[in-house]
Amino acid sequence: MDSTQNTSGYILSCEGISKSFGGTQALKNVQLHVKPGEVHALLGENGAGKSTLMKIVIGLYRQDQGTMTFDGKPYQAHGPVDAIKSGISMIHQELNPEPHLTIAESIFLNREDTRGIFLNKKKQNERTQKILDDFGFPYPATTMIRDLKLADVQMVEIIRAVSTNAKLIIMDEPTSSLDEQETQHLFRVIRNLREQGVAIIYISHRMAEIYEICDTVSVFRDGEFIGTSPLADVSNDDLIAMMVGRKVENQFPKVDCPIGDVVFKAEHISGDGFEDISFEVHAGEILGFSGLVGSGRSETMKAIFGMDPISSGKIYLNGEELHFKHPSEAIKKGICMVNEDRKNFGLCLLRSIRENVSLPSLPERQKGLLLNQRREKKEVEEVSKNLTLKAASIEHTAYSLSGGNQQKVVLSKWLMAEPKLLILDEPTRGVDVGAKAEIYTLMSKFAAEGMAIIMVSSELPEIMGMSDRVIVYHEGSISGEIMREEIVSGKATQEVILSKAFGVA
Numbered sequence: 001m002d003s004t005q006n007t008s009g010y011i012l013s014c015e016g017i018s019k020s021f022g023g024t025q026a027l028k029n030v031q032l033h034v035k036p037g038e039v040h041a042l043l044g045e046n047g048a049g050k051s052t053l054m055k056i057v058i059g060l061y062r063q064d065q066g067t068m069t070f071d072g073k074p075y076q077a078h079g080p081v082d083a084i085k086s087g088i089s090m091i092h093q094e095l096n097p098e099p100h101l102t103i104a105e106s107i108f109l110n111r112e113d114t115r116g117i118f119l120n121k122k123k124q125n126e127r128t129q130k131i132l133d134d135f136g137f138p139y140p141a142t143t144m145i146r147d148l149k150l151a152d153v154q155m156v157e158i159i160r161a162v163s164t165n166a167k168l169i170i171m172d173e174p175t176s177s178l179d180e181q182e183t184q185h186l187f188r189v190i191r192n193l194r195e196q197g198v199a200i201i202y203i204s205h206r207m208a209e210i211y212e213i214c215d216t217v218s219v220f221r222d223g224e225f226i227g228t229s230p231l232a233d234v235s236n237d238d239l240i241a242m243m244v245g246r247k248v249e250n251q252f253p254k255v256d257c258p259i260g261d262v263v264f265k266a267e268h269i270s271g272d273g274f275e276d277i278s279f280e281v282h283a284g285e286i287l288g289f290s291g292l293v294g295s296g297r298s299e300t301m302k303a304i305f306g307m308d309p310i311s312s313g314k315i316y317l318n319g320e321e322l323h324f325k326h327p328s329e330a331i332k333k334g335i336c337m338v339n340e341d342r343k344n345f346g347l348c349l350l351r352s353i354r355e356n357v358s359l360p361s362l363p364e365r366q367k368g369l370l371l372n373q374r375r376e377k378k379e380v381e382e383v384s385k386n387l388t389l390k391a392a393s394i395e396h397t398a399y400s401l402s403g404g405n406q407q408k409v410v411l412s413k414w415l416m417a418e419p420k421l422l423i424l425d426e427p428t429r430g431v432d433v434g435a436k437a438e439i440y441t442l443m444s445k446f447a448a449e450g451m452a453i454i455m456v457s458s459e460l461p462e463i464m465g466m467s468d469r470v471i472v473y474h475e476g477s478i479s480g481e482i483m484r485e486e487i488v489s490g491k492a493t494q495e496v497i498l499s500k501a502f503g504v505a
Contacts, residue, residue: 010069011036011168011199012057012088017066019052021400024392026052027063030225032218034168037197039190041210041231044220044243045432046404047390050203053220054170058083058090071167081110087167091157091174099146104128106145107160131163136185150341151177151293158186162193169193170201175209176429177340179293179458180498187213205404205432206459207236219243244434252465253437255444257284259468263452264335264421266304269313273299274476277313281421281452286443288467289456291501296476297456298340301423305337306330307345317420331360334420338410338427340456346410349399353391354380356398357412383412388438404431411439415446422446425456440466460494472500479503 012034019027027049034040042050055061057068059077068075070086077083080090098106104125105112113124128141137155145153154177161169171190175183190200190213202214210217211231219226219242226242260283269277274296281287289297302308304315306324315322317333324330327337339345347356357380380394389408391401398409407430414422424443428436443466447453457463463470470482470492480500486492 010034011071012075012201013069014053014057015067017053017056017063017068019049019056019061019063022392026223027056028223029066030220030223032201032225033228034199034201035216036167036199037194038216039194039200039202039214041214041217042201042203042220043210043217043239044226045434046402046430047222048220048243048432049223050220051172051402052223054090054172054201054203057170058088084111084164084166088170089161089164089166089168090170090172091161092172099144101145102142103132103139103145103148103156104141106156107131107163109160111164131159135159135189149294151179151182154178155182158189162189166198168199168201170203172203173205173430174202175204175206176426177293181292183209205428205430205436207239207433208461210239211236221245240433243432251433251437252462253441253444254286254466255448256468257444257448259283259285260450263318264304264454265316266300267314267316269300269303269310269315271299271303271310272308274303274473277478279471279478281454283450283452284447285468286447286453286455286466288463288470289454289473290458290460290463290470290497291473291479293458295473295501297473298425299476300473301337301425301454301456302339304330305335305423331417331419335423336360336414336417336419336421337423338407338414338425340426340429342406342410342429346413347398347406350397352395352397353384353389353401353409354394356409357383357394357416360413360417379416380412383416384408386442388435404435407431408435408439411442415442419451421452421454423454423456426458427455428457428459428462436462460497463497464492464494470497472497474501474503 010033012032014030014032017027017030030049030053032053044050052061056063057077059079059082070088075086077086101109107128108124113120113127125141132139132141137159139152145156148156158174174186178186193200204210214231216228217231217234217239218228219239221243262280263283264281266277266279277300291297299308303310306327306329317335322333354377358376384394389412390405398406401409411427428439431439443453455466464487468484471478472480472482482492482497
């Protein structure tokens with residue numbers, strides 16, 4: 001892989017870019033060169049500097065050193081609106097939707113249709129509806145953002161970026177909330193853009209996607225540029241080794257351990273988005289839930305955790321029938337959940353890492369009204385170290401972390417609570433390959449200690465690699481169950497699971 005390049009003929013060139021935040025060096029003399037009509041993968045572990053460089057490109061940050069050119073001219077954006085006017089748009093990994101806007105208002109935010117000094121809502125809605133119809137997006141332009149699921153909000157962000165007619169679109173984990181169908185639709189959009197000469201910078205931790213849609217790859221590690229190469233010239237194992245600085249021998253370090261008694265049981269439960277669901281989870285078992293986005297998997301878990309009501313049916317923990325009106329009641333009983341939407345349901349972004357991690361466990365660390373701060377700090381530092389959280393201090397805010405490290409904070413929070421049942425909804429969303437292996441190792445460790453684990457995931461290799469059993473959802477109901485023996489023997493393939501998710505017998 002070449003570490004230097006000729007900068008002629010590129011739509012975007014970044015040379016010698018460095019950036020520090022306090023005492024943390026986020027970028028050190030990095031470079032990136034992207035051609036017109038190219039899908040350019042940008043890879044690296046969480047904290048490698050990928051998102052930091054992209055935020056410099058769109059003007060959210062300003063580099064300490066280095067220069068950029070765009071479309072043959074010196075370039076420096078003074079904010080995202082300035083970047084869009086220049087021809088650069090970005091889809092962020094961390095969605096930041098305005099819930100009180102309509103889809104049309106969100107897509108044309110800061111680009112509104114006006115008639116004189118007045119907003120031309122009718123024209124804006126008509127323009128938006130045409131764009132939505134072209135994308136096959138099944139909602140009216142007047143739909144409120146707050147009424148959309150996370151995957152739909154992700155698609156609105158993608159549509160907004162494409163609608164700017166940009167010459168360069170930066171996609172930071174664009175498929176993190178999308179199912180296989182939606183991902184393939186996005187890839188068709190990307191291929192069309194490529195044919196039109198639009199350049200794409202594609203950031204993802206899903207290696208299969210990188211090889212399916214990208215032409216070129218650049219790798220960052222620890223804030224430094226490692227190299228660039230045509231994707232056809234570098235193997236998957238080589239890329240992983242370049243990202244983490246070592247070879248990852250076992251991508252799914254599942255350890256088979258004794259399966260114990262039933263810890264959690266659901267009997268014929270129904271609620272918003274699911275109907276007549278029954279299953280059991282045993283001590284030491286990792287029970288995987290697969291299915292398309294919107295099939296009811298996450299809705300079931302939210303109801304079990306007390307976020308949404310269960311309209312009928314019963315749930316039991318260690319034989320005790322439970323009725324939750326709030327997640328706090330579930331936590332007290334020993335049920336914890338890592339939500340797929342970590343920003344809105346998993347973190348207090350402006351609070352410190354320490355405060356976030358210890359929040360659910362504060363009663364155990366209090367004497368009367370006083371908090372045992374020494375114990376709190378020690379335990380937070382220990383669990384953060386086990387998850388290799390990359391932060392200069394546990395007193396830094398959660399907001400200052402990369403997406404993957406934010407996910408580690410959420411995991412740390414619930415692991416400190418020592419749950420009997422741990423529900424993981426998309427646990428490795430936006431997490432790099434090295435950190436994924438660490439999370440999988442921890443899952444196996446806690447299962448071996450007798451914890452019951454439910455894992456909801458849209459990544460089939462993850463489901464197949466880590467589950468003792470897999471329950472497949474289709475349109476709010478269970479459409480099949482697959483044992484680990486069937487997966488290991490090759491009897492149950494990805495195609496078999498997908499067919500059940502699509503409701504095909």
